Amino acid sequence: MIITNEEVVSALGAILTESQVTVNQTVLEQHSGDESYHSASLPDIVVFPATTEEVSKIVKIANQYKMPIVPFGRGTSLEGHVIPYDHGITIDFSLMDKIVEVREKDFLVKVQPGVTRSQLNKELKKYGLFFSVDPGADATLGGMAATNASGTTSVKYGTMRDQVRDLEVVLSDGTVIHTGNLAEKSSSGYHLNGLFVGSEGTLGCFTELTVKVYGIPEYIMAARASFQTVNDAVEAVVSILQAGIPIARVELVDEISMKQVNLHSKTAYHEQPTLFLEFHGNEAGLKQDVEFMKEIVAGHNCESIEFETDNTARNQLWEARHNLAYAYIHGHPGKKLMVTDVCLPISELAGAIAHAREALNLLSLPGGIVGHVGDGNFHVLLMIDMDDADEIKKADEFNELIVMYALEREGTCTGEHGVGIGKQKYQEKEHGEALLVMEKIKQALDPGLLFNPNKIIKIKK
Amino acid sequence: MIITNEEVVSALGAILTESQVTVNQTVLEQHSGDESYHSASLPDIVVFPATTEEVSKIVKIANQYKMPIVPFGRGTSLEGHVIPYDHGITIDFSLMDKIVEVREKDFLVKVQPGVTRSQLNKELKKYGLFFSVDPGADATLGGMAATNASGTTSVKYGTMRDQVRDLEVVLSDGTVIHTGNLAEKSSSGYHLNGLFVGSEGTLGCFTELTVKVYGIPEYIMAARASFQTVNDAVEAVVSILQAGIPIARVELVDEISMKQVNLHSKTAYHEQPTLFLEFHGNEAGLKQDVEFMKEIVAGHNCESIEFETDNTARNQLWEARHNLAYAYIHGHPGKKLMVTDVCLPISELAGAIAHAREALNLLSLPGGIVGHVGDGNFHVLLMIDMDDADEIKKADEFNELIVMYALEREGTCTGEHGVGIGKQKYQEKEHGEALLVMEKIKQALDPGLLFNPNKIIKIKK
Structure with missing residues (x-):
């Protein structure tokens, strides 16, 4: 029996209002991609439920017609998570925003x-x-x-x-x-x-x-610390952590990325390897922590440290950091973003970042390095010309080099972006036989394999 | 085909040394119970593996002979977790202690x-x-x-x-x-x-x-704060948390339990509802936090606050707290320990503890109340005469009252002790249909139902 989309739309129409079910081409296209370089693919139908009960009914209908289901938030995933490669129904949660x-x-x-x-x-x-x-x-x-x-x-x-x-x-x-x-x-x-x-x-x-x-903490201090080299900055972070200073934020932004920050956010920060730092606590405690921190970074060739004393400057600092990926995207029109996302034990971080920089140079790839270095997590941001097969190949090679380096040191291929389809090929290497446990769980809880099929784990039907 | 223990012992003997496999009655008895009131049950065989490979081989043999497997550490569980009610092989990990x-x-x-x-x-x-x-x-x-x-x-x-x-x-x-x-x-x-x-x-x-x-924190401060009532003490904790003071430890010990502490640990603490407190951080920060904390507890009728200034007194304080369950056990020879273990959202804690005290009075049960109150977790320690059917019944009723009160307020039946067999009857009430998800996971990962059978979840074969 061949099921037509019309039949499914009609079944969905019976439980939802007209505006909650659509096959409008523009809406389908809006749900066909994410913020990454992964290629787009259209859903058959997009639905906009307003209640849990409606979601449950949609899932039952999807089951009945064996239609894949992809949940969709804002489409900001970075590894193709929300792209419906198997088509089916995309559930957009924008009406459930209370x-x-x-x-x-x-x-x-x-x-x-x-x-x-x-x-x-x-x-x-x-x-x-x-x-x-x-x-x-x-x-x-x-x-x-x-x-x-x-x-x-x-x-x-x-x-x-x-x-x-x-x-x-x-x-x-x-x-x-x-x-x-x-x-x-x-x-x-x-x-x-x-x-x-x-x-x-x-x-x-x-x-x-x-x-x-x-x-909201009683007292907050934020600072930018500039270093001669990325390695100095990373070693400083490792020393801060090992000294037990309770840091609330510590972000590495390399010199190339600092340029992007200044261009996009109209700031005038030093274009050197920089740590964005923040401390949360009470005033007396923070002052003591910050004094200790200043001693430590001085021991790692910190060239200047500037404190953001007012709220506006502090907010600007973090907004600039948050917008960094968009800074790259806007700075490279027509290109697509590929971001690596490994995370390693902290003792391996400096080596991993040095290795990433060497690999960039070796492959002649332009790329900026930023990272949540307090967690051992860093990203290399690459802007890829998707019409240049050679560049895509080099970027893939680079990603693989970075991942393998991390996995050989008991790290992970993705610290925070997730697997989607982009990190799927590394799952077996990373998890070994534990991947079979994940497969068993998937099959036990989704025997029809309809929920976001072929993401994280690929199971043969 | 009936399998005899001799056959299994012989199969285990082929992969382990003689001293690693035993059916010695004393050893079986040592592995028949835990520290709770739950009745004992003997394993058929106890094994002492020394390597992961040996554990794997033991599990394969257990599979072959359809023998249940119970892992065993020190036997300190409080809900019957390690008691082999279905008999079989107990794996004692005492040789794997590196x-x-x-x-x-x-x-x-x-x-x-x-x-x-x-x-x-x-x-x-x-x-x-x-x-x-x-x-x-x-x-x-x-x-x-x-x-x-x-x-x-x-x-x-x-x-x-x-x-x-x-x-x-x-x-x-x-x-x-x-x-x-x-x-x-x-x-x-x-x-x-x-x-x-x-x-x-x-x-x-x-x-x-x-x-x-x-x-180890740069600076540690510990204190005992005595209150007029348990309710004052609990309200003080809620205020400390809501003020955002980063506390490292905050334990409630009621007046009855303070008596047990003094008897067992030879201390001379005030026999009043007491908070044992500890702060970790740098010196300047802690001093500011502690000043703030002192203001808060004063606002909740704190009668005295004593700081443990030296290491020895501080260690004695926490050792006394850790030994509290043993203090009760040693203070009531011949009786068995039943400990409730609910955890609730912090706003519900004071009400829950007041309810527990009322229920104790109503049922005329003697019991002390202690708790990790910063987490919303508290214990009522009851010493039960296991020959007194009426007392057992009352204690069970009490436990159920406490659990139901917590579940009705979106808490949990066990904050830290686990389910074992003691909290099994509350699993459906607590988890609803999510329990079916747990059952599916159990069946997917242990289809023979040999791993600690009938603990947490009871699945009909």
């Missing part, structure tokens, strides 16, 4: 999956609270949970997985479950929170999230 | 599962490092990972799940996998670390762990 409850006293907030991090922080500010995870993009909370996103503050506050207390999830048969509870810790049953966070839409659709939030 | 590698610069340590927390901390002290998770018992790291243990420091450093970077696991078919890597964060594949931590031996046997460790 902040359901701020539990101020519990430092918890319940949100729908379409809420973005900037939207959430705007609301939380009223309560003196903030949400810590800050990828470059203004992604949705649902999308950030799907990839276990992180950002500049993970060195202190952790990744998305560390924030999620509970997920409401629609499973492959339409059942709705909760993966956790609102307690700070639990030893009850298997840890489904941890399993579903980072599952990239392959095990279920998130329809509500409860996440941890934090009090 | 600290394999201290990666000082990475703040990581690789250990075998039989290493205990005190053994690890003794070694780490040489490097200026410590391992943070500290349940009352001197449990093994393998056992602590199996139950997602926590303790007095979780409010700052997190639970066992937060420390585990990688587990080497022997699966039900004898395959050996690694669940993670040594990077600080990863978005690669499903999060198997999180799934296996807390799986209580039902999904595999841990044969090696890599866990995070921390630098």
